[in-house]
Amino acid sequence: MKHQPPKVEDYNSEDATPKPPSTEKRKRGSKNYKQSQEQTPELEAQQPPSKAAKSEAPAENGDAEEPEPEDNVEDGEDGEDGQKDEDYDEGDDGQGEEYEGQEGEYEGQGEEDEEEDQQNSTVDEPKAHKVIEEFGRAPLDRTPLANKTLTAAPEMILAMAIDAMLKSRPISHDLTQRAVSHVIEVGYHEIQNLGKSSWEERAMVLKDGGYNRYREQGATNLGNLVDLVDGKYDGDLNNLLKKSGNNRDKARSLIKEIKGLGDLGADLFFNNVQSVWPAMAPFVDARSLQTAEQVGIGTDLDAIYAELDQDPLEMSKFANGLSMVRLEKKQGAIEA
Template sequence: MADHRATVRALLDRYGRGYADEAGVRLADRPAPLYQLLVLATLLSTRIRAAVAVAAARELFAAGYRTPAAMEAATWQDRVDALGRGHYRRYDERTATMLGAGARLCLERWRGDLRRLHRETGGDVPAVRRLLTAFPGIGPTGADIFVREVQAVWVDLRPFVDRRMMTGARRLRLPTDPRALAGLVAGPDVARFAAALVRVSLSGEATGEVTRAAAGG
């Protein structure tokens, strides 16, 4: 356990920043930040670097498209231009269309408030994931991204551990039982922990850095 604690400290120190935080989203159980997380999950779902998706999200939000009403009211070209400023060019036209359709769905099905989605599911993770995949561009991967981050504020979804997190845990020789893994951090840190494990799952360099730091190297 002592070795695990050292690894977790090193992991959080170096990579414990959620993607929502990087995108400038002050995540809270309120309609606007929850919608912004949905936008970010949509952008991260394509085969594009996470840093580019985060930059594109920041540009969309800086342009004022922080609510589903604002996103739907924007023209398709406005959305394309904002994505382009974030260098999200390979998928910009298709994603601009999906963001408009997703905003419309959020307004029509959930009246612009994803807390309604949460309440309808009663905190059942498979149900949350299933309803999220109704949004254009959100498949199983995007649903996992959303739930990994939103468990910071939707506490009844904890502990959510997906395949990416398990890969990161195995690389660092941490427990792969979901509750044992989540038990290594305090509740509010679980989303940061999730994001850090995902980064390790994607980078051998990150794995080595954390391992050396945990060993005092």
């Protein structure tokens, strides 16, 4: 299915004066949470007990949790709370011995460096388009927001932040996708609804979405997310982009202030948000960029972006497509 480029809306609200975090708690019976379906025994049997810290978590009346399969794990296999990407050793400088009597230390080195730069800037256009056509995913695909026009509306950006937070845990991709979809289904991508929820309600929503293993810490992190977005960005994460001055490094530093969203989560967030924050494009997370190199597409993001007509939505679909190629181990399908 072809997706039209998003209509990006500008949100220029001024930064709000930070407010102290809300400590109000509501009981599980609150009308703000409507459970969409009963937990099935099959879903209950998928995950082991949570080991997450319960910094604000009350007891859950003996709810039992069962083991969860470890196949098709999302990028979060490095650890918890904002896992960092693997460090890729670049090797030594490649400097050899100095040879006496030569005019220069590395005769012909300049030509070799120039040739290498030309190779790195070469993009395999057919493979790049194949990634999008066969594996590309638009932001918030397979959620209730998938059929809506993709814009920089506050609820869209918050949904992308929640998506990155939940998917940066070492849980199977299908389960995290189901949890993200359910969180959006009950309206937690709207800051007012999320702010009215209690810890118990958030934990139950995550459980109903299949996010059992980290539901307790997830419920806590969602509460902290409300406090940060309301207190520092006046309820709208678009103000984070404004505060960063459209600088990706600054924006990355600010987004990592969200509890439970570290380097890995920031990567997942930027893969998606570039579609509606064009100043953040072109972006591909480090692991997916390595996949692009492995399959022969190349790693020159500017050249890839140019090949995609500098369309930020296509760049987002490309980044997400590379992620799926890696998760599903389909590199051979692109290389063929």
